[in-house]
Amino acid sequence: MIESILPQVSSFADDIDFLIGLIAVITLLWFFAAQAIFFGFIFKFRAKPGVKAMYIDGYDPKHKRWITYPHNAVLVFDVIILVFAVNVWNHVKLDLPEKVDDTVKVVAQRWAWSFQHSGTDGKLDTGDDVFTGDVLHVKKGANVVFIGTSRDVLHSFSVPVFRLKQDVIPGREGTGWFRAEKAGTYDIQCTEICGIGHGVMGSRIVVHEPADYDAWLAAAPKGEAIAGNVPVVPKAIDLYAPAPSSKPAAPAAH
Numbered sequence: 001m002i003e004s005i006l007p008q009v010s011s012f013a014d015d016i017d018f019l020i021g022l023i024a025v026i027t028l029l030w031f032f033a034a035q036a037i038f039f040g041f042i043f044k045f046r047a048k049p050g051v052k053a054m055y056i057d058g059y060d061p062k063h064k065r066w067i068t069y070p071h072n073a074v075l076v077f078d079v080i081i082l083v084f085a086v087n088v089w090n091h092v093k094l095d096l097p098e099k100v101d102d103t104v105k106v107v108a109q110r111w112a113w114s115f116q117h118s119g120t121d122g123k124l125d126t127g128d129d130v131f132t133g134d135v136l137h138v139k140k141g142a143n144v145v146f147i148g149t150s151r152d153v154l155h156s157f158s159v160p161v162f163r164l165k166q167d168v169i170p171g172r173e174g175t176g177w178f179r180a181e182k183a184g185t186y187d188i189q190c191t192e193i194c195g196i197g198h199g200v201m202g203s204r205i206v207v208h209e210p211a212d213y214d215a216w217l218a219a220a221p222k223g224e225a226i227a228g229n230v231p232v233v234p235k236a237i238d239l240y241a242p243a244p245s246s247k248p249a250a251p252a253a254h
C-alpha cells in the first residue's frame with residue numbers, strides 16, 4: 001500500500017512497510033472495536049422513562065472484565081508487534097552485512113550534506129576517494145556501509161525510498177548500511193530539526209546500474225571536491241568558538 005505512494009528501493013524497505021502495515025491494522029481494529037462498543041452502549045443504555053440510572057463503581061468482576069479482557073488482549077498484540085519489530089530492527093540496524101561492497105562517509109552540517117566515496121579500493125581516506133557535495137552515488141545491488149557524522153549539530157540522514165533514517169551526531173561516527181535495488185535518483189532529507197535551514201537540507205542519491213557506476217567512478221576527480229558541486233556551506237560553523245568581542249581592542253601599551 002505504502003509503495004504506491006513511495007517506491008521501495010532498498011532491500012529492507014518492504015520489511016519496514018510490513019511493520020507500518022501491521023501496526024496500522026492492529027490499531028485500526030482496536031479503534032473501531034472500541035468505538036463500536038462505546039456507541040453501542042450509549043445507545044443501549046440511553047435514558048428511558050421509568051428507569052433509574054445505576055451507579056457503577058467498577059469493583060464488580062462482571063463490570064471489571066470490560067477493562068481486564070481488552071487490556072490483556074492489547075498486551076498480547078503488543079508482544080506480537082514487538083516480535084516482528086525486534087526481528088526487523090536487528091536486520092536493519094544491528095547487523096551489518098557480511099559482505100561489504102562499498103563504504104561511504106556521510107557528513108552533515110547546517111544546512112547541507114557532503115559525501116566521501118571510497119573509490120575503487122573500497123577504503124575511505126585513501127588517495128582515490130571521491131568527494132561530492134549534495135549528491136551521493138551508489139551502485140545498484142551493492143551492500144553499502146555508511147559512516148555518518150556531523151560538523152555542528154544533530155542531523156538525521158534519511159532516504160525515504162530506502163525507509164532509512166539515521167541520526168548523525170557531532171563528535172561521533174555512527175554506522176549503518178543499505179542495499180539499493182532499483183536504479184534511479186532519489187531524495188535525501190534531514191529529519192532532525194537542526195535550525196532555520198532544516199527544511200531545505202535536502203540532497204540526492206543516485207543509484208547507478210553497475211556499469212554506469214564504474215563509468216562515473218572512473219571519470220570522477222579523485223581526492224578533491226568536485227568543482228561546482230561542493231557543499232553549500234564550505235566550512236563547519238564552530239559553535240564553541242568564543243563569540244567575537246564587541247569591545248574595541250585595548251590600545252597597545254607604548
Ligand SMILES: [Cu+2]
Nearest residue numbers: 155190194201
Ligand atoms: Cu539537518
